[in-house]
Amino acid sequence: MAGESVRHQIMDAVIAALTAITTTNGYKTTVVTVSENLRHWEELNFDEFPAIFPIDADEMKQMGAIFGGTTNDMEGHLTVIVTCMVHSHTNDTRTARTNLIRDVEKAIMANSTLAGLDIMTLPRRVVTDKGNIPNYSVWDQEFEIIYRYNSSNGG
């Protein structure tokens, strides 16, 4: 089979979209670090914030149509989790946090490359269960990316 899997291409598009979060591109934040290798917030230098760590996570698959007359007959529901971290020496992260939540959602929902690969992208939830961490805000943003592929090729 030629090329990478659709799942791989989706992650390429997600990473590219997140990397483009800069004030120059019309966002409220300029992201410094985008990496698939998740690190603890205390491992990061202060000049590496804001930091974003996307990962392709759980995926549910089901038939998209009766197989006989349809080429892309399978449907994947891929969960992409974007872990975000901001830092403030004065322990005032609310504006940076809410701006970046909005920027991440905007970047993924407005990405044309991703739109060419999937059927629908849905923001599912923001999970701020990392506890009250002095000087940091750390949270996950989950997206459900629904895409189609040919069962005979795999997704």
Next chain:
Amino acid sequence: MAIRHSMEGHMDVEGTSMAEIADITLNINSGVAEANKIGGTWTRSTYLSRKASVSVTANYDPADTVQAALITGFTTGDVEFSDLTFYDNASAYFGGQSAILTSASITKSYGGYDKFACSFDYKETLTYA
């Protein structure tokens, strides 16, 4: 064992498979007349004729050749199709005869695919081959 399932089968309109089908239903009905005597203990039924129809629901795809042809059929009034064939697996099929498109609908709702639904009445004999 010859159980049919959703990983096989399709529906062709004039030789072209319709894409994105979610479900297909073939209905076959017998017409029955009743001629009852007042006070009779049993219904007296007389067989008249039979009729076949097909209803289909698909994920709405206006770029699909068949879905586009059906929409065009309704918008132009040309609702007779010379060949409607319902394959219940790769090769076994009902129909192969002409049919009249009797209804069509397009439904949009948030959170899922838009749906295209339509139904046909066969004009004449239904066969299974």
